Amino acid sequence: DTEVTQTPKHLVMGMTNKKSLKCEQHMGHRAMYWYKQKAKKPPELMFVYSYEKLSINESVPSRFSPECPNSSLLNLHLHALQPEDSALYLCASSRDRNTGELFFGEGSRLTVL
């Protein structure tokens, strides 16, 4: 099983809603990542977790709150988002923080109204 699974695939939310994006992998990887991609732009790193601990936060606004409940799961909690936060959110994993190859999910397409 070499998949990274993201749910939901599509999410539409209002600016006052609270929602979550979920990511799951069963490859035994110990590093997990959130990337954000807006149209015609490259994916941008948001957060990195290594062994379930937050390793990197790329100065992401606090309305995005990551959580890593265990080594297989990574969540991104969303609250009070803005329309400009509409984007494709990609989750990825790697064997550990020093092993370069990333395995990506298909992404969650978020629209904030």
Next chain:
Amino acid sequence: ILNVEQSPQSLHVQEGDSTNFTCSFPSSNFYALHWYRWETAKSPEALFVMTLNGDEKKKGRISATLNTKEGYSYLYIKGSQPEDSATYLCACSMNTGFQKLVFGTGTRLLVSP
């Protein structure tokens, strides 16, 4: 600020043509260079991870080279097939290690039968 540039932005070739793309990055403090292939509605898939100057890697009809001294990598596709149509992303990390990948905007390849 790490800036990764890819050219061309898009490319349209005929089946059987060979093609190549370029990825440019700052040569100082280089750590690793990744190539990913991203088909529409699928997840980005790792092609190569390279770290050493002069590295050459090959996977089927696709190969890549790395020049860390001058800060560029080439991706070659020999005998392009319609199933090669995708966006090819280059990503680079500097001496902070593998984790902080910075992506280029990609080269969108379309191969016509």
